[in-house]
Structure formats: structure tokens, C-alpha cells
Amino acid sequence: MSKLRQVYLLDPQRLSPETIAVTFAKTSRSPESFRDIAEELTDEKSAQFHEKWVVGYGHSSVAEHATLHIAVENVSRLAVEVLEGNRLASFTEKSTRYQKWEEDAFIVPEELEGHPLKQRYLDTCHMLFDTYQRSLPVLEQYAQTRIPRKAGESDSAYERRLRTDYVDVARFLLPAASMANVGMTINARALEHALCKMLSHPLAEVRRMGEDIKEIAEKNVPTLVKYAHALPYLQQISETFTAVGRQVSAIAFDGRQWCTLVDYDRSAEDKVLAAVLYRYANLDFEQAAAYIASRTIREKLDLAQALLGDCETHTTPLRELEHAFFTFDLILDQGAYYELKRHRMMTQTPQALTTLLGHATPRWMTEAGFGETYHQAMRTADETYRALAALSPEVASYVVPNGFNRRVLLTLNLRTASHLLELRSAPNAHFSIRRVAQRMSEEIARVYPLLGPMLRCTPGERWQEIEQTYFTSLY
Ligand SMILES: Cc1cc2nc3c(=O)[nH]c(=O)nc-3n(C[C@H](O)[C@H](O)[C@H](O)COP(=O)(O)OP(=O)(O)OC[C@H]3O[C@@H](n4cnc5c(N)ncnc54)[C@H](O)[C@@H]3O)c2cc1C
Known part of the structure; x- marks a missing residue:
């Protein structure tokens, strides 16, 4: 058998996903090359293998190759x-953010088939979509007064540049349906x-x-x-x-406690530095921790600087940052939650989407003269939510627009926080999630004064300014 290094693709055009999975699985017991193993397999033989090993003996990780x-x-x-x-x-x-929704682009839950509340559900969704559609030209016109056209900019280029800003505001009206x-x-x-x-x-x-x-x-x-x-x-x-x-x-939400750092490891910074030392020195963890604990703040700061200070954008910082865990209790609008939920390297526990925590009002909605229409739409959605919740809280969530607030418990570590804060505080991120990122960054820096400020949150914008600039009210 050849001893030369070989790297090649198991072609998914030629081999089924199950056969690819078995080809890899068989290397555990077979000295043959993957190519030869694959050659001998048929879909039927692969199924038999999976039946025996994956299903029968619980060697489930094999299924990850399909x-x-x-x-x-x-x-x-x-x-x-x-x-x-x-x-x-x-x-x-x-x-x-980048697409507009057409009228009638909502689902009608089958739980409402034949139910007296179905018509009310339909009316509310139609009303929300209609309000959304009507808000778009109003907000676009308002955007033109706030964002001047550049010299020589074509109509289409100007419209594209405005679009994200005004669509970002209109989206507060779109329901979860x-x-x-x-x-x-x-x-x-x-x-x-x-x-x-x-x-x-x-x-x-x-x-x-x-x-x-x-x-x-x-x-x-x-x-x-x-x-x-x-x-x-x-x-x-x-x-x-x-x-x-x-x-x-439940204690009524008064708008103040929307970002609470409910739990964190008080010795996390020392732990992270000790873990990095552990990686590079021949010490057990107790020795590494004792050494770090004996350093002055200045010396620790130098080590923190070496760990994070020169870590460029797009470079993932060392895994040892994952030894520092903390938990946030957050209340944020559904639009922002929808973005937060895309971050997979953390544990998120969202509560159901309801209208019970109030809704945010984007400032442009008010300043464009659409505020009363917006509030009326939100009031109607709230009333329909409450009527439907008596039937099923899950079904009721469908009528809740993006502007309503949602609670989520978030446990994450410093490494993934660094990624989250960088991405979600960036100037191109939606203002709702930028507010959350800036506030989380402030809370982390408060309890982790060495490492917290070195996370990659975009400087120069504070969450209070975002609230002031982008919202008329937040709950
Ligand atoms: C400006 C902007 C526009 C966006 N537009 C859209 C859009 O139009 N549509 C849309 O669907 N999403 C959009 N997103 C969301 C984006 O695609 C990500 O899903 C989201 O930002 C979460 O980031 P992440 O995947 O890097 O982070 P996480 O899920 O938190 O993961 C953290 C890191 O772990 C690693 N990782 C995690 N899982 C995997 C994996 N399976 N494979 C390889 N590496 C992994 C990566 O290094 C990743 O950066 C947008 C995001 C931004 C910032």
C-alpha cells in the first residue's frame, strides 16, 4: 500500500451521504485506503453498517459525516x-434588513382552522403588513431628510444606501408569522x-x-x-x-433591568491567565494559578495585553478565554433577539415571544409622523395576542411584531463574547443589537477590568447614546 501522503475528496456527486459516513467509519478497523473502502460499498451495505454500529451499538458520531x-x-x-x-x-x-416583505406573506396557523378567533388573527396580520407597507415610503422620505445624497450619486445608489436605514425601522412592525x-x-x-x-x-x-x-x-x-x-x-x-x-x-418590568449580569466567576481573569500559562509551561494548574495570583496588577495587565492586545480582527483569540463563563439576563426587542439567537457558541434560554414586556418605538417612526399609527398597530397586536393567548400562548406568539420585547438568559464565555461584541457593535449592525452589545461590553468590563476592555467591542458609541438617538421609548 502507498505510503505517500494523499488528500482527496469523497465526491458527494458520486457517493451517497450514508456511504461517505461508512467510508470514514470503516477506517477505524480497516487498513484499506478510503478510496478502496468506498469502492466496495453499496447503499445497502452502508445501511446495514449504520444499522449495526450507529443504531445498534450507539457509535453515533459516525452519522456526523453524512x-x-x-x-x-x-x-x-x-x-x-x-x-x-x-x-x-x-x-x-x-x-x-435587506429585503421588504410583501403583503400576505404570513402564515395562518392550522390551530385556528374553524376557530372564531381566526378572523381576528387574519385582520391583525393584514393590518400589521398594511401598516408595514405604508410605513416604507414615509420612512424613506424621512430618511432623505436625514441622509443627504452624495454629489453625483444615482437614484438607485442613493435608494440602496437609504434602504437599510429605513427598512431597519419598518421591521419593528413585522409579526413573527x-x-x-x-x-x-x-x-x-x-x-x-x-x-x-x-x-x-x-x-x-x-x-x-x-x-x-x-x-x-x-x-x-x-x-x-x-x-x-x-x-x-x-x-x-x-x-x-x-x-x-x-x-x-412576576415583578412588572419597568424598563430599568434590561441587561443584568446575574452570574460570573469572580476569579475568571486569573483563571484565564493561569490557563494560558498552563498551556505553555510544565506546571500543574494549582501552581500556574498560584503564580498568577502572586503577580501585581501591572504584571497581570502586561500578560492580558500579550493575550488580547495584539490579537487582530479576524484572528480568533486563544481557547483559554473559554474558561471564563458568565450569565446575562437580557430584555431586548424581538428583532434584536432574532439576531442574537444566531450565535451558536453559547447557551441561550429564550422565553416565549409575548407582548407582556412592552415594545420599543424607533425614533424615526415618531419623527416621520408615523408614531400614532405605529402605536395603534402595536396596541391592536397586543390585544389580539392576549385574546389568542387564552387559547394557546404558543399560537398567540405569531401575531407579536418585532418591536415587542423578549427575555433571554445567556451563558457565554469571554472568547465567544469577544466575537459577539465585535460583530454586533459594528457600525453596520442594527441599532437595537448595537445597544445590547455596548451594554454587555460595559457590564463585562466592570467585573473583568483587565480583559473586559480588550474585547473587540467597537469604541466610540455608548448604549445610552444609542437609546437617545434611535428610540423614543424602549418598553
Ligand atoms: C452585517 C451582517 C449581516 C448578516 N446578514 C445575514 C443574512 O442576511 N442572513 C442570515 O441568515 N444571516 C445573516 N447574518 C448572520 C450571520 O450570518 C451569522 O449567523 C451571525 O452573525 C452569527 O455569527 P457566527 O456564525 O460567526 O457566530 P457563532 O454562531 O456565535 O459562532 C462563533 C464562531 O464559531 C465558529 N463556528 C460556529 N459554528 C460553526 C460551524 N458550523 N462551522 C464553522 N465554524 C463555526 C465560527 O468561527 C464563528 O464565528 C448577518 C450578520 C451580520 C453581522
């Missing part, structure tokens, strides 16, 4: 949230888990989407998703904790 690209179209943004809740996958979806397209790349192991959650979901739309995806998966990776099924466990937990939650009266 990848699918699944296109999902015309599902609600609530359904997209469920899909994107699966961290071990990749997604690209229709943007509320709005239809979106999303492309998902996922391996069969993650997909099986994702399907179990979809098939157990309280919303019929999500269960149907799960069934459709399962059908596709069964054609392409039949053995690997065979046992995807609804999990009664999820239903039971939901019932138990919802009942417990009803016994506790």
Missing part, C-alpha cells in the same frame, strides 16, 4: 427560530436530534415542518434518522414548570 443541505421555504419566523435553535448546523435566511426562507446545512446526527424536537413541538406548523424534513432525510440518510420521533419528555417538563411558574407572581 451531511444534508435542506431548503425550507415559506415558514414563519417562529418556525425558523426552532430550526436555528439547533446549534450544530449552519443557516442562512431571508433578512428583515412573517414568512421566511432558510437554508440549513446539517449532519445526520444533529438532524435526528433536531427532528425529535420539531416533532414534539407545541406548534402544528413546526411539527409539519419536521415531518417534511424527516421525509427528505429518510430518502437520503434513511438509516440515520429512522428513529427520530416525538419526545414525551419535553412535553412533561413544559407542563411541570409552567404549573410551577403560575405559582410565582
Whole structure:
């Protein structure tokens, strides 16, 4: 057998995803080259292998080598949230920032079929979409008064430049029922888990989407998703904790506690520096920690500077930053949450989308003379939400527009915080999420004075200024 290094592609045009997965799996026991292993395999033999090893003996990681690209179209943004809740996958979806929504581009939940509230749901969605459509030219005109045309700029170039700014404001009106397209790349192991959650979901739309995806998966990776099924466990937990939650009266949100650092490791900075030292020195962790603890602030600052100070944009800082964990309790508008949820390298626990935490009002909406229309739309959405919530809180979430606030518990580490803050505080990020990023950065720097200020949050903008500049009210 050749001893020369060989690197080649297992061609997905020629081999099925299951065969590719078995080809890799077999290298564990076979001295043959991958090419030879693949040559001997058929789809049937691959299925038998998976049946025995992946399904029978639980060697599930093999299924990660079978990848699918699944296109999902015309599902609600609530359904997209469920899909994107699966961290071990990749997604690209229709943007509320770069595209406009057509009228009637919303889903009607099948739970409302034949129900007296269906008409009210339809009326509210039509009203929200109509208000959204009417807001666009008003906001565009207002944008022209705020952002002057450059010398020699063509109509289309000027419109493109204005568009992100005014569409960013109009999007506060779009409800969660709005239809979106999303492309998902996922391996069969993650997909099986994702399907179990979809098939157990309280919303019929999500269960149907799960069934459709399962059908596709069964054609392409039949053995690997065979046992995807609804999990009664999820239903039971939901019932138990919802009942417990009803016994506790919630404190009314007054707009102040919207970004609370509820937990953090007080010795995290020393721990991170000690972990970096541990990587490069022949010391056990206790010794490394004792050495760092004995340094002066100045010496620690120098080490922090060496760790983060020269780390350029696009360079991922060392993994040792992951030893510092902290937890935020956040309240942010649904539009901003929708962006936050795309960050996979952290643990997010969102509450259901409701109208109970009030809504934000973008300043342009008010200054363009559209404020009263906006508030009326939000009031109507709130009333419809409350009427529908008596039937089903999950179904009621469909009518909630992006402007309403949402609570999410976020546990992350310094490394992923650095990435989140850099991306979401950048000048091209939406002002809602920039506000969150700047405030989180301030909170982190307060408790981690050495490393916090070196995270890559964009300087020169404060969250209070963002509130002042971009919002008339926040809840
Ligand atoms: C200006 C802007 C415009 C955007 N427009 C759109 C849009 O139109 N449509 C849209 O769908 N999204 C859009 N996004 C969202 C974007 O695509 C990301 O999903 C989001 O910013 C999360 O970033 P991330 O994937 O880098 O971070 P995280 O998910 O937090 O991951 C952190 C890091 O881990 C690594 N990582 C995590 N998972 C993987 C993986 N599976 N494979 C390889 N590396 C991984 C990467 O290095 C990544 O940077 C936009 C974002 C920005 C900033």
C-alpha cells in the first residue's frame, strides 16, 4: 500500500451521504485506503453498517459525516427560530434588513382552522403588513431628510444606501408569522436530534415542518434518522414548570433591568491567565494559578495585553478565554433577539415571544409622523395576542411584531463574547443589537477590568447614546 501522503475528496456527486459516513467509519478497523473502502460499498451495505454500529451499538458520531443541505421555504419566523435553535448546523435566511416583505406573506396557523378567533388573527396580520407597507415610503422620505445624497450619486445608489436605514425601522412592525426562507446545512446526527424536537413541538406548523424534513432525510440518510420521533419528555417538563411558574407572581418590568449580569466567576481573569500559562509551561494548574495570583496588577495587565492586545480582527483569540463563563439576563426587542439567537457558541434560554414586556418605538417612526399609527398597530397586536393567548400562548406568539420585547438568559464565555461584541457593535449592525452589545461590553468590563476592555467591542458609541438617538421609548 502507498505510503505517500494523499488528500482527496469523497465526491458527494458520486457517493451517497450514508456511504461517505461508512467510508470514514470503516477506517477505524480497516487498513484499506478510503478510496478502496468506498469502492466496495453499496447503499445497502452502508445501511446495514449504520444499522449495526450507529443504531445498534450507539457509535453515533459516525452519522456526523453524512451531511444534508435542506431548503425550507415559506415558514414563519417562529418556525425558523426552532430550526436555528439547533446549534450544530449552519443557516442562512431571508433578512428583515435587506429585503421588504410583501403583503400576505404570513402564515395562518392550522390551530385556528374553524376557530372564531381566526378572523381576528387574519385582520391583525393584514393590518400589521398594511401598516408595514405604508410605513416604507414615509420612512424613506424621512430618511432623505436625514441622509443627504452624495454629489453625483444615482437614484438607485442613493435608494440602496437609504434602504437599510429605513427598512431597519419598518421591521419593528413585522409579526413573527412573517414568512421566511432558510437554508440549513446539517449532519445526520444533529438532524435526528433536531427532528425529535420539531416533532414534539407545541406548534402544528413546526411539527409539519419536521415531518417534511424527516421525509427528505429518510430518502437520503434513511438509516440515520429512522428513529427520530416525538419526545414525551419535553412535553412533561413544559407542563411541570409552567404549573410551577403560575405559582410565582412576576415583578412588572419597568424598563430599568434590561441587561443584568446575574452570574460570573469572580476569579475568571486569573483563571484565564493561569490557563494560558498552563498551556505553555510544565506546571500543574494549582501552581500556574498560584503564580498568577502572586503577580501585581501591572504584571497581570502586561500578560492580558500579550493575550488580547495584539490579537487582530479576524484572528480568533486563544481557547483559554473559554474558561471564563458568565450569565446575562437580557430584555431586548424581538428583532434584536432574532439576531442574537444566531450565535451558536453559547447557551441561550429564550422565553416565549409575548407582548407582556412592552415594545420599543424607533425614533424615526415618531419623527416621520408615523408614531400614532405605529402605536395603534402595536396596541391592536397586543390585544389580539392576549385574546389568542387564552387559547394557546404558543399560537398567540405569531401575531407579536418585532418591536415587542423578549427575555433571554445567556451563558457565554469571554472568547465567544469577544466575537459577539465585535460583530454586533459594528457600525453596520442594527441599532437595537448595537445597544445590547455596548451594554454587555460595559457590564463585562466592570467585573473583568483587565480583559473586559480588550474585547473587540467597537469604541466610540455608548448604549445610552444609542437609546437617545434611535428610540423614543424602549418598553
Ligand atoms: C452585517 C451582517 C449581516 C448578516 N446578514 C445575514 C443574512 O442576511 N442572513 C442570515 O441568515 N444571516 C445573516 N447574518 C448572520 C450571520 O450570518 C451569522 O449567523 C451571525 O452573525 C452569527 O455569527 P457566527 O456564525 O460567526 O457566530 P457563532 O454562531 O456565535 O459562532 C462563533 C464562531 O464559531 C465558529 N463556528 C460556529 N459554528 C460553526 C460551524 N458550523 N462551522 C464553522 N465554524 C463555526 C465560527 O468561527 C464563528 O464565528 C448577518 C450578520 C451580520 C453581522
